[in-house]
Amino acid sequence: MIQRMQDIWWKTLRELDALKRYLVLCPQTYDYKFDNSVRKLIRRALFHAVSDGGQYLAHFFPGEQYENGFETSGNVSGEAFEYGSSPKYDSGSESDDWVLTPQARAAHPRRPCARVFLKGEPIYRCLTCGLDETCAMCADCYDADAHKDHVVYINICMRSNNGGTCDCGDPEAWVGDVKCKHYTKEQKSDKDIPVPLQASLLGTLEVVLDYVIDVMNGTDICYLSEKHQTPAAFIDHSNSCDLDPAYYELVPDPNSEQYYLMLYNDYVRHYRDAVQRIHMATRKVPEFAEMVAKEIEKYGKAKVWSGTVKELLEKQLSLGATGLHSLIRSHRDVFREDMCDEIIRWIKSITESAFFQDYQLPRDVLCRAFCSKWGHGENRIPDDYPYQTGRMNNGLIPIIPRVRSHHNPDYWNIEAKRWELPEDICLECSYNLEAGRENDFQGEPFVGSRFQYLLYFDIRFWSSVRATLHSIYVTSLISNLRYKNTISCQYVDIYPSIADMFLRVDREPETSFMCDLSTQLFTTPTDATAIVKHGDLTRILSTIYGFLTMDCIVPPEGVDLSKQVLLSSLNNRKWGQVFFDLGYIINRNEETRLLFTGNFVRQACDVIALFQSRPIVVRAAKEHVEFESNDYTLYFSALSVICRFSEAIAKSASKLPHADFFLVESTLTTLVDLLSSIDKGEYRGIVPGTLDVAPSLVKQWSGLGINAIVSEYPVHLQNVSFLHPLHSFFSWLIELCSQKTPQNLLALANQQYVGMYPLLPYDYSLRSIVLLAQIKVGFWVRNGFSIKNQLHIYRHTSVRECGFMRDVFLCQSLTSSYPPDDVCLLFFYRWSLMPWVSGQVQNYSVYDKANLPGIVEECLNFFVWLLTENMHLKGLSEDYLTRTVIRKEIIHSLCFQSLSFSKIVSEVPEHVANLKKFEAVLKDLALYTPPSGLNDAGIYKLKEKYFDEVDPYYIHLTSNKRDDAIKLVKERIHKRTRKPLNDIYIEPRVSESNIPAFAGAGNFTTSILFAKFLHSTLNYTLQGDATNNESIIDLVLHVIHACAYEKSVTSTYRSFYNIMMDEHDGSSVASYMCHMLTIEGFKSYHSKIRGIFGVFVSKYQDVADILSQKFPALKKALEVDATATGAEPEAEHKRRTAKERRERVMAEFKKKQSQFAATNKVDTMDESDVEMVEADEAFAWKFPEEHCILCQMPSAEEEVFGIISHLSNAASFRKVPFNDEFWLTKAFTGSSDEDSHGELNEATRTYFDEVKAKSVFGPGFPSTSLDNVESRPVLSSCGHGMHFTCYKNYLVNIKSRQNQITRTVPENTEDREFLCPLCKAVNNVFVPVLWNVNNKSLSELLSRDADGKWHEPFDRIAVIEDESLVLEIQEKIKDEVIARAKHCVKSKYLKFFEAETSPVVEKCVIVIESVFHGLQKLNRPFLFDGDFSGLVVNTIESVEIALRGVSPEGGQIFDQLSHQVLTNLRVWNEFRNLNSAMLAMKEETDLPSFLDDVVANYQILASDEMIPCIEQGADLFESLVSCHIVETSGFSYPRTVRLCLMWHILQTAYSLTSQILQNMPLWSRILNLPLVSNLEANDLVCALYVFETMKNGLSPEIDVSNLTGSPQFGSVFYSMLVKCCVPYLRRCAIWAYVQCDNHSGIAVEECLSQENQLCSLLRIPPLTEIFSTFVTSGQYENQRLHSFASYLTRNNLNHINASKVEYPGIISLINLPERMDDFFTRYYYKDLNHENADPAVCLFCGAVVQIQGSSIGSRIGQCNLHVEKECISECGIFLVPRYCTLLLLWKGKGSFYKAPYLDPHGELDEEPRHGKPLYLNQKRYNAFVRNIWLNHGVQNAIARNLESVIDIGGWETL
Ligand SMILES: [Zn+2]
Ligand SMILES: [Zn+2]
Ligand SMILES: [Zn+2]
Ligand SMILES: [Zn+2]
Ligand SMILES: [Zn+2]
Ligand SMILES: [Zn+2]
Secondary structure, X not given: OHHHHHHXXXXXXXXXXXXXXXXXXXXXXXXXXXXXXXXXXXXXXXXXXXXXXXXXXXXXXXXXXXXXXXXXXXXXXXXXXXXXXXXXXXXXXXXXXXXXXXXXXXXXXXXXXXXXXXXXXEXXXXXXXXXXXXXXXXXXXXXXHHHOOOOEEEEEOOOOOOXXXXXXXXXXXXXXXXXXXXXXXXXXXXXXXXXXXXXXXXXXXXXXXXXXXXXXXXXXXXXXXXXXXXXXXXXXXXXXXXXXOOOOOXXXXXXXXXXXXXXXXXXXXXXXXXXXXXXXXXXXXXXXXXXXXXXXXXXXXXXXXXXXXXXXXXXXXXXXXXOOEEEEEEHHHHHHHHHHHHHHHHHHHHHOOHHHHHXXXXXXXHHHHXXXXXXXXXXXXXXXXXXXXXXXXXXXXXXXXXXXXXXXXXXXXXXXXXXXXXXXXXXXXXOXXXXXXXXXXXXXXXXXXXXXXXXXXXXXXOHHHHHHHHHHHHHHHOOOHHHHHHHHHHHHHOHHHHHHHHHHOOOOHHHOOHHHHHHHHHOOHHHHHHHHHHOHXXXXXXHHHHHHHHOOOOXXXXXXXXXXXXXXXXXXXXXXXXXXXXXXXXXXXXXXXXXXXXXXXXXXXXXXXXXXXXXXXXXXXXOOOOXXXXXXXXXXXXXXXXXXXXXXXXXXXXXXXXXXXXXXXXXXXXXXXXXXXXXXXXOOXXXXXXXXXXXXXXXXXXXXXXXXXXXXXXXXXXXXXXXXXXXXXXXXXXXXXXXXXXXXXXXXXXXXXXXXXXXXXXXXXXXXXXXXXXXXXXXXXXXXXXXXXXXXXXXXXXXXXXXXXXXXXXXXXXXXXXXXXXXXXXXXXXXXXXXHHOOOOOOOOOOOOOOHHHHHHXXXXXXXXXXXXXXXXXXXXXXXXXXXXXXXXXXXXXXXXXXXXXXXXXXXXXXXXXXXXXXXXXXXXXXXXXXXXXXXXXXXXXXXXHHHHOOOOOOOOOHHHHHHHHHHHXXXXXXXXXXXXXXXXXXXXXXXXXXXXXXXXXXXXXOHHHHHHHHHHHHHHHHOOHHHHHHXXXXXXXXXXXXXXXXXXXXXXXXXXXXXXOOEOXXXXXXXHHXXXXXXXXXXXXXXHHHHHHHHHHHOOOHHHHXXXXXXXXXXXXXXXXXXXXXXXXXXXXXXHHHHXXXXXXXXXXXXXXXXXXXXXXXXXXHOHHHOOOOOOOOOEEOOOOOOOOOOOOOXXXXXXXXXXXXXXXXXXXXXXXXXXXXXXXXXXXOOOOOHHHHOOHHHXXXXXXXXXXXXXXXXXXXXXXXXEEEEEEEEOOOOEEEHHHHHHHHHXXXXXXXXXXXOOOOOHHHOOEEOOOOOOEEOEEEEOOEOEEOOEHHHHOOOOOOXXXXXXXXXXXXXXXXXXXXXXXXXXXXXXXXXXXXXXXXXXXXXXXXXXXXXXXXXXXXXXXXXXXXXXXXXXXOOOOOOXXXXXXXXXXXXXXXXXXXXXXXXXXXXXXXHHHHHHHHHHHHHHHHHHHHHHOOOOOOOOHXXXXXXXXXXXXXXXXXXXXXXXXXHHXXXXXXXXXXXXXXXXXXXXXXXXXXXXXXXXXXHHHHHHHOHHHHHHHHOXXXXXXXXXXXXXXHHHHHHHHHHHHOOOOOOHHHHOOOOXXXXXXXXXXXXXXXXXXXXXXXXXXXXOEOOOOOOOOOOOHHHXXXXXXXXXXXXXXXXXXXXXXXXXXXXXXXXXXXXXXXXXXXXXXXXXXXXXXXXXXXXXXXXXXXXXXHHHHOHXXXXXXXXXXXXXXXXXXXXXXXXXXXOOHHHHHHHHHOOOOOXXXXXXXXXXXXXXXXXXXXXXXXXXXOOOOOEOOOHHHOOOOEEOHHHHHXXXXXXXHOOOHHHHHHHHHHHOXXXXXXXXX
């Protein structure tokens, strides 16, 4: 056995030696030319090695594919394989050879899923199950049932890299047992893997990884300094990169003579910019620059030049001047790097193979190869290099140099402990074997693991390799639970050097692995704990400290406390990452004690202190210079990062076990110690005087019986900063820990300030609040905008929670723990309101008259906050606090009106709206109404019960909002209680704290100073006019009201009641209020005052008696004034009228605004042309009036007026694709009603559901073949009119204008296109409008019905022989045609018919000729025969198609025609009539005349001569239209309709029969087709009879018993026939209406099926009756049927040349995915090679093409190519899922159009960056299909879009 093992190893080693040789020789072998065929050969060689010489290839490639790939010819040793040779496959272009097909990756048996989220995929986060908000699940793992009623947050991954991974199956990510069905599967046993395969797998991985490291080790050329960049240095360096012959089998490694200039990616420049620069520097053709730039973007680097070093150095200089990053590398070295790229791709591909997915062992082997040491570095000795970011030390990983700073306190020195990793893994990878080797902090440069080298070389790689490597790390390394800790340890060991590179030199930090690895590793509790134990927190802290202060990384002993933050470092946003990492570790660390027993907190404080008190508000009042440094934005944005870090520490402290709570106390002591040393000016990092730290001038104050000290610090004179992160930390410690410790932390903290002004720690917060107030009232005008901006950031952005709210909390802490007099003294000193308090308002020094009331108001506000804002005083859980914050914001924005989601978000501070719980809270609070129309959005309405939570004095409401809220609340109370509005007042929301430490938050209200303040304020308001001081009165009463409850006052002090009754100068607060009650001007406050007294009366019964002695009237006043009339007090009245006026002005403004929008916004027009103009309800329908949109003149006698129109091809004419199961079913499902589901039978519904489940989108209509789609010319028009002369001039103008501009113009002038000057619709013909009104009678047209002997006139004409009879008929026709044309023509054109002339008639003739000419030019393939029947027919048919699926809502089909469509149809129809009349009037010639044709038409139609025509697919509606109905000869409209209908039925029956016979496999599907509703027994008999007759005529030999034997078949065939008749009947009805508008007297039987209703309208018998005539022998129809059958037999027409059936169902584009992300998860990423592309789906055929994809040199994209070459369609309509938009294309031009998708809030996703899941809105999709596609609006939508954009500049504008 042992012998056997050794054999195996020897063999493997031999094999590996061969591989090494191959790797070294590769560049030479392939002549230094790297291409796809070389890639393939490398893969082949790697597979040879890894499968033990091809032995076990089947483990990677199951099946036969590569069985003899190596031609080992039975020789087990594998010597026959020559690495360098070509395999037996042709080494040509097939780069797909030797590529593993990636497996669908849902399965992850017994291990974490670790699927990387790709762009466009959904990420599911269950906030209920996840350990925190970072825990995520992929679409495969997420099971909605498992998370019922949980708070689930879905977002769409918007990043193309670093999107995170799925945590399913990770035991440390979830609170509960979250394992999906893919986890619980059993894994295959590793015993199945042969030992030799194990050996070769490990060996191969080790060899190739070592090779990659060796190659990359040589690439540190980028760190050569400038002066070394001589040709010789380059060549030397390149030669020194020869691979070590000792390791690589003593093979020589010759270098190449030639070099490349390589260009590299960076994330600074944009693509366009880069192209420009490359173009400039290279001076080559622009296509070259574009190609290089594309390569760089895709791959990360590109070759720009090849040549000698000397040549390249010059070129590099010119490239360097453009700022692009380039390097000169030898061909060999570049070749090797490309080999590395292929090797790493190969590793990734095998990790995705079934072999790795099914077994555990290969995954372990992979980790082992990565975690083991680099193969041959053991005997290297470190060089004497100085440390330089990113460089190696003789192949060893360097460590940060150990420089000791002079200002480094002892507590930064730490001892490292050895990592606690599993022994077996340490041995296996020879890592972490003893302390002091690789990872303690004293060590020397060391030999790292392969993983560490790869991390270290990360920035040397290019983006393509980086991305591949990171994906291997996260999916295969980190997700391996056995190795996870080891990997984490190896990462942390070199973290400082990695951070150094990331922060300082990485060109493309977005591709760095740091965010990914940190998030994955540091959020694992075991890893986080290990890191804390090992002592790495300190190393990470010193890393960031060094970077922020010195722009270099220092070890802990290098921390220099005398340094300040560098703005340049702060400007580099990347540093936040390090704090995120720290935050993760601290949050997830499980041994909390460790954080507080060592010196970590002290060190953290040093880091936090870097931001303390910075920057100060700069003022230059004296110099009268107005400036302010803009650094504040940098500091403000840093603050939230820093504070999140300190908050994390405080949270950890609160998790300490009870016994360890003394640690909190010592932490607090440490912190306060630091604060006091700062205040004393002893802390080195903060220099007193420059910041807001100043030696405090403590002064003694006495008066009013108080003797106290206070410190002088006038806010308006001294430095003040908003940022005090140390104090925020202090506040969090107190808040989070106070409730858990028996010690009063406040008292403890307060002891530290002995000998100084004891209130100092709280003073900073107070100063900030006072400064805010001063800014708000406009005290700091000089500083202008920037200071207002600081106010905004501090008060309303994320800084709010860690700045402003902390300040309020600290002030509450202050009031809770210090004597009221001391506190109030400080308050009023800081507010500079002492003179106010002492009643000396007149001689004020600080605030002028204008500012003073504002400051008093703000101060009152401040007291309201202190008394009512108690969120942080109650020890609420974090989750509850977050929810409360969100809840309050939502309630106070939704209470005024219901809003859409985006509106809510714009009202709420961004940081609140961004919280993941936001939507969940919103759902609880509000009712949601989804959008119902085509342009609205979903609306949220606050639930009734939450209105009770509206608090007008909510701390974050602006004063305007406060007024609105007061009104709102009062009105609601009024509604509920019916109390008069005057009697209603608002109760303050005060409650007690349940934490003893904060029980006295209201103590300050008992100070005499506070009483004096209230006293002065009331006095002030009583002096003035009540209406001028509304806010102050309102607030002061509210403060008194809140104080009256005395809820947060401890018994040590006097009560508020006492101080309220205290008299000063003969009056008291109470007496002032009594006084107010007697003043009419204060009437609106009386109820509030009564409310206040009410509170006192309930507590102090004698209060009323005491006061009544002085105010006899009081008792009466206190009783609710029951007799009060509803009269509005004057103040209220004034306020109301002012408000009303404001509202009026606003409404006026709004109106103007929307008017403006309506006239200036083209956007609203592209919705649908249909709704633009609706006919006014006039009696007779009018043709467009003569109003020229160009010259704006009304009619002109001499001018011919007309409308512009568009002749284009439409491909909406479809045939039933009988061989396509889906579309066949769809064609016969639901023909008319929007909601056809009613008639869907069970089988069809099941079938559609199955298809939907299987296909994410589509299936596409088979529209790539002409068989199924027909493109025909149709006419459309925007209906706008102009004079012919103006039209001509306009065309000339356009031409000359186009020569001047270069942008993309929407119209193709060479195709005669022009835009309507008014609505920008594309048009290309002018058609005259010579008519007034259409008042022809419809009932007259339909007067002669088609019953009984209806066919007699036709029989007569069919057999006509008498020439004179023909002439007679012709004459009749002529008369009728002319009469029809003259009917509604304008009088000025009547001469036209009398062969007379006039100027306008002459002009008219010219116009008509020009129309002919124009149409001919436009439509060459269309045989223009001088008759417009074809065009009118096509247009009516396309109009009918567009109307399918629109519910007629009780009316007739023609009632659905829009005015615009009707105008178009009627104008052209009359033009056709005119033309016919002209032809009829023409003198006879030799050719068959027009009249001959008409008669001949009738003769064919009336006889069996018609049979060959319909067999070949004649369109019977067209036959009908070409007939020129001749009433006088008995060919009435109904009769002709019936005749053509008969032929139509025969044609359909014939085609259906032959198609059915041809598609036998689909018979079962056909039998399940849905049926028409009102089937009668006789119908089936008729249908079967017709089928059998046709079938016997076609192919009597085919056995159809399977079909006809089914009882279902007759009904199905009948239903199919009927459905095919419906479009014909609808068209007949539309045409009748186009001719005649006057439809009075038309009565249609109600409540019939659509087809019968149409029959009734058209005066023909119901279909069932008509069908029965086919069966009844002797009937006209029956005879024709048999003639048809015998014609078929006679001509032996079997089913081979079957004609097609027109598609009778609703014509639609393909089904879209229900959710946009389905496209990616369920379709696009199933094939993993798609990762970075922009797919577009053709909505006709379902083909997927690349939107950006175009080959170099071809300007035409794949989409355009598809439209032009592959799909039969006149336009392109694509869905672009990445950007959630539609792409419209028309003749090579294109634009985007909003896709019919809405986010969960019923809103259009204008910015797909939001990453919300998007849901299909079928209604909007249907509207798009109808209004844009079927109504020929694509070109108009594009034109309007292009017109409104100045420069569309390519697709990049996305
Ligand atoms: Zn998953
Ligand atoms: Zn899973
Ligand atoms: Zn859950
Ligand atoms: Zn005009
Ligand atoms: Zn127009
Ligand atoms: Zn297509």
